[in-house]
Amino acid sequence: MIQSWPDHLLLVGCGNMAGQMLSRWLDCGLDPARVTVLRPSGRPVADGVAVVTDYPDALPAGTTVLLGMKPYQIAAVAAALAPLCAADTRIVSILAGTTLADLRARFSAARDIVRAMPNLPVGLGEGVTALFTDAATATQAKADVAALIEPLGLVEWIADEALFNQVTALSGCGPAFLFRFIDALARAGEAIGIPADQAARMALATVQGSADMAARAADSPGVLADKVASPGGMTREGLNVLDADDRLLALLTDTLAAARDRGEAMARGA
C-alpha cells in the first residue's frame, strides 16, 4: 500500500500514547518536517520534528490535529485551539471517555472529527486502534484517517459510539491487563519454587509464543487450550482451577466492566 500522509500533523500532547503513534509513523516514513508537537515541557521528540510550547498564530490549511493530552485538559486545549480550526482542520482524538458530541461542541468549525482509541503496541505496528465518527465527517476524511492509523496495527471501526468505552476497556486498557497477567504468571512460578529471574523470562516467552501461535492458528484460543491439555494430564488440572465457576471469565468481565464504567464517568465529567 502507498501511504499518503497528512501535509501537516499537529500533536497536542506527546506522552506515552501519542509518542508511540508518532514513533511508528516516523518509522514508516512520515516526514518529520510535516509534524509539529505542542507540549508544555518543550522537550525534543525526534529528529526533525518541531516542538512548540504554545499554539501557533494559525494552522496550515488541511492540518490534522491529534489530541493526545489527558482528557481533563480538553477544556483548556479547546479554548486555545478551536479558534485556529477551520472547516478543513481534521481532529483525531485519543482522549478516553470524551464523546464525539463533546468534541463537536468544542471544535464547531471543524467538519471532520474522529475518535481513535489506540493501545501502546502501536509503536511496534502491532497495536489495536478503534475508530468512530459520525455522518458529518467526510468520506475522504474517514479514508485518510484510516490510512494514517493503518501502519499502527489492527484498525476496527466501531459502528455505535455507545460501545466505545467497552472497546477502550478491552484493547485500549488491555495491554495493562496482559502485563499484569505476565507478572502474575511469573510470580506464581516463583511461588511454586522457580527462581524469580527464570520465572520472569519463561512467563514472558510463554505469553509471547502463545499469542503469536494463536494469531497464526486456524483454531480458536479455546480449542488451542484443549490441545495443550492431555486427557488426565497436568494442564487439565490447571485449567480446572481457571474454569471453576468461570473464575477467569468472571474476573476479566469485572475488570473490563470497571474500566468501562470509569470511561462513562469521565464522559460525565467525573
Ligand SMILES: NC(=O)C1=CN([C@@H]2O[C@H](COP(=O)(O)OP(=O)(O)OC[C@H]3O[C@@H](n4cnc5c(N)ncnc54)[C@H](O)[C@@H]3O)[C@@H](O)[C@H]2O)C=CC1
Ligand atoms: N496510555 C495509554 O495506553 C493510552 C492512552 N490514551 C489516551 O491518551 C491520552 C494521553 O495519555 P498518556 O499518553 O498515557 O498520558 P501522558 O501523561 O504520557 O501524556 C500526556 C501528554 O500531554 C502533555 N500535556 C499536558 N498538558 C498539556 C496541554 N495543556 N496541552 C498539550 N499537551 C499537554 C504532557 O506533557 C504529556 O506529554 C489520554 O487522553 C488517554 O486517554 C488512549 C489509549 C491508550
Ligand SMILES: O=C(O)[C@@H]1CCC=N1
Ligand atoms: O487509562 C486510561 O484512561 C487510558 C485509556 C486506555 C488506556 N489508557
